[in-house]
Amino acid sequence: MTDQTPIFSMTGFGSQSFEVAGVAYFLELRSVNGRHQEVRVRLPWPAPLLEARLGGEARAAFHRGRLDLLLRSGAGERGSDDDGGGASAQGQGRTSGLRLREAHRELEQVVAELGLGGSPEVRDLIAYAELLDREDPTRRGPPQGLLEAASAALALALEGWSRMRATEGAALGRKIHGLLGAVEAAVGALEGLAAEQ
Numbered sequence: 782m783t784d785q786t787p788i789f790s791m792t793g794f795g796s797q798s799f800e801v802a803g804v805a806y807f808l809e810l811r812s813v814n815g816r817h818q819e820v821r822v823r824l825p826w827p828a829p830l831l832e833a834r835l836g837g838e839a840r841a842a843f844h845r846g847r848l849d850l851l852l853r854s855g856a857g858e859r860g861s862d863d864d865g866g867g868a869s870a871q872g873q874g875r876t877s878g879l880r881l882r883e884a885h886r887e888l889e890q891v892v893a894e895l896g897l898g899g900s901p902e903v904r905d906l907i908a909y910a911e912l913l914d915r916e917d918p919t920r921r922g923p924p925q926g927l928l929e930a931a932s933a934a935l936a937l938a939l940e941g942w943s944r945m946r947a948t949e950g951a952a953l954g955r956k957i958h959g960l961l962g963a964v965e966a967a968v969g970a971l972e973g974l975a976a977e978q
Contacts, residue, residue: 788957790949791815791846795942797934802924805855808934810839810942812848819847825854828923835935842939852931884909 791814798807820839822832831852839850888901888909901909 787947788950788954789943789946790953791946792949793942793946795938795940795945797938797941799930799934801927801930804924806927806931806934807853807855808931808938809851809853810848810935810938811851812843812846812942812946815846818843818845821847821849823849823851824923825852826923831923831928831931834928835931838932838935839939842943850935881906 791812793810793812795810796808798805800806818840820836822836822839824832835850835852839848842848884906885901888905892899892901
């Protein structure tokens with residue numbers, strides 16, 4: 782057997798952490814076997830430009846199978862524990878409901894502490910949410926500089942992912958070549974027995 786074409790595993794994992802504007806981010810890649818090329822990008826907030834760029838760079842790195850790319854932030858990891866398509870409507874509704882109830886309780890405490898009387902209304906909750914958005918920039922979407930930093934982190938994660946696939950593929954190749962060698966030896970033995978008869 783002379784053909785030693787490298788084999789790459791279809792499954793793989795790669796990750797990279799990085800920081801932008803004082804917020805830690807973690808980028809993770811997971812691939813599985815598949816007949817077609819599919820890239821799924823999951824981000825903590827809607828960001829079409831970032832999703833398109835990371836998805837395009839990931840697509841260029843492989844030809845077949847499914848690759849899941851997950852970007853999580855240290856602040857507000859919405860949708861990171863779901864089944865792959867972003868936050869589920871049911872889970873997102875529960876999370877939003879919990880946030881509203883917590884915000885309402887916090888506002889009631891402020892009203893009581895200040896002796897204002899009454900109960901916070903919907904407009905108060907909306908104003909409170911806007912205040913939280915100003916305090917936590919990750920709630921508004923991706924910060925400035927994330928596109929370049931995430932792209933650089935993806936390149937490093939893809940290197941780790943490729944190394945893992947090559948290592949697993951080499952082990953698989955050794956096993957396949959060993960089995961083929963055993964089959965060739967058995968065929969040779971059978972041919973020898975057939976020639977004797």
